[in-house]
Amino acid sequence: MVSGVVWGIVFAVLSCAAYTVAAVAQRRLAVRVAEPLTGGRQLTALLRHPLWWASLLFNGIRAGFQVAAVSHAPLTVVQPLGVLVLVFGVPWSARLGGRRVTRAEWRGAAFTTVALGVLLVATVTDGRGGVLDDTDAAVVGAGTTAVLSATAWLAGRVGSAAWRSYLLAGAAGVAFGVSSAMVKTAVSVIGENGAAGLLHASSLATPVIAVLGLFLAQAAYQGMELGAPLGITTFTNPVSAAVVGVVFMDEAYVGGWVGGAVAMACALLAAYGIRLLTVPLDGTAERAPKDTGAERAP
Numbered sequence: 001m002v003s004g005v006v007w008g009i010v011f012a013v014l015s016c017a018a019y020t021v022a023a024v025a026q027r028r029l030a031v032r033v034a035e036p037l038t039g040g041r042q043l044t045a046l047l048r049h050p051l052w053w054a055s056l057l058f059n060g061i062r063a064g065f066q067v068a069a070v071s072h073a074p075l076t077v078v079q080p081l082g083v084l085v086l087v088f089g090v091p092w093s094a095r096l097g098g099r100r101v102t103r104a105e106w107r108g109a110a111f112t113t114v115a116l117g118v119l120l121v122a123t124v125t126d127g128r129g130g131v132l133d134d135t136d137a138a139v140v141g142a143g144t145t146a147v148l149s150a151t152a153w154l155a156g157r158v159g160s161a162a163w164r165s166y167l168l169a170g171a172a173g174v175a176f177g178v179s180s181a182m183v184k185t186a187v188s189v190i191g192e193n194g195a196a197g198l199l200h201a202s203s204l205a206t207p208v209i210a211v212l213g214l215f216l217a218q219a220a221y222q223g224m225e226l227g228a229p230l231g232i233t234t235f236t237n238p239v240s241a242a243v244v245g246v247v248f249m250d251e252a253y254v255g256g257w258v259g260g261a262v263a264m265a266c267a268l269l270a271a272y273g274i275r276l277l278t279v280p281l282d283g284t285a286e287r288a289p290k291d292t293g294a295e296r297a298p
Contacts, residue, residue, distance in 0.1 A: 008073020012081040015065035020088040022058035023217075023230050025051045027093050030221035046218065059214065067183075082234055083116040086227065090277070093226035105227055108276025112231045115270035119263055120238055131185040134201050136248045141205025144178045147171070148212050152219070161223040162278050168220035169229035173236025175213025180237075181244040182206040227277030235270055 029051040035042050046052050069078045090109050094101045101109075132140060148171050155167040182202045190197035197203060220229035245251035 005073045008069045008071075008078055009081065011065045011069035011072060012078045013084065015062050015069055016081060016084040017088065018058045018062035018065060019082075020085050020092065022055045022062060023085065023089050023226060024093050024096065025055040025058065026218050027221045027226045028096060029055065029218065030223070031097075033222075035222070052218075055218075056214065080117045080120045082120070082238065083113045085234055086113050086231055089230055090227045097225070104276045108227060108231075108273040108278075111273030112235075112270050112277065113273075115266040115273060116231075116235055119235075119266035119270070130250055131188045132181065132202055132244075132248055137182065137185055137201035137205065140178060140244060140248060141182065141201055141209065144174065144209055145205070145212065148175055148209070148216065152216060155219070162228070165220045165222075165224040165229050165278075166232055166274075168216050169232035170236045172213045172217035172220055172229075173233040174240040175209050175216060176233070177237040177240030177242075178244055179206055179210045179213060180241045181249065182209065224278070228274050231270070231274045231277055235267075235274075 029046070029049055032049060032051070033042055033045045066078075086109050090105060091101050094105070151167055151171040155164045155171075158164045158167065182205055185202035186197065186200065186206055189200045189202060193200075217229070217233060220233070242251075
């Protein structure tokens with residue numbers, strides 16, 4: 001049992017490392033394709049760039065390691081380790097951008113990491129429950145696709161680069177969280193029914209939602225540094241997965257009132273940390289090698 005948990009932790013850390021590589025690749029791609037992804041020309045440039053395909057490769061590797069992690073260790077052990085992407089990603093992205101991480105960013109990364117770690121430990125489900133039936137999978141898939149599309153439409157009409165990034169990153173996290181629940185269902189259905197399971201609503205919806213999530217995550221990095229969008233995506237991913245589990249998969253929330261209070265406090269702390277991590281790509285960060293410690297407003 002102990003060795004299984006150790007392997008789960010190893011796979012979870014490897015998953016975080018792969019996710020970090022994918023996120024940094026997407027952020028670097030956002031520098032090269034700097035305009036918002038609202039037209040065919042930008043999307044064509046995106047799809048033709050090697051960094052896009054590198055990010056897809058490492059996202060796939062991340063998913064494989066994540067499946068291996070949860071097969072060896074409980075979610076209560078694996079999920080909190082997801083915050084390591086901020087620890088890995090923020091300094092690496094800043095280094096590639098030719099600048100130092102500011103004190104405000106370090107504080108933001110620390111606050112967000114602690115908040116997310118405590119949140120994922122304190123607000124968990126009991127791990128019981130089943131999978132989505134065909135009707136629920138169709139409802140969740142269609143509803144999620146509609147929400148993601150509406151959020152992308154709204155983000156395209158927001159004047160603030162920071163708020164546009166917040167909306168898109170949150171939508172990307174929802175897409176990744178819901179697709180995790182869909183994958184769990186699809187694997188179960190295909191295991192029971194073989195090839196016929198490929199026609200289950202979960203099997204059909206998973207690739208659509210996952211691809212939408214990748215494009216939304218990429219769009220969230222346009223005009224922003226890595227920290228804030230990555231923090232929001234990391235936050236909304238497990239939360240949305242837990243919501244689907246409780247509402248549609250008969251899992252039970254075990255946090256109680258104490259867990260709810262802790263969740264609220266962690267959400268506020270994470271929001272403050274993300275605020276500190278918000279660094280627009282206006283060129284000032286690239287030109288300032290010294291750490292002034294100044295906090296940047298959105």
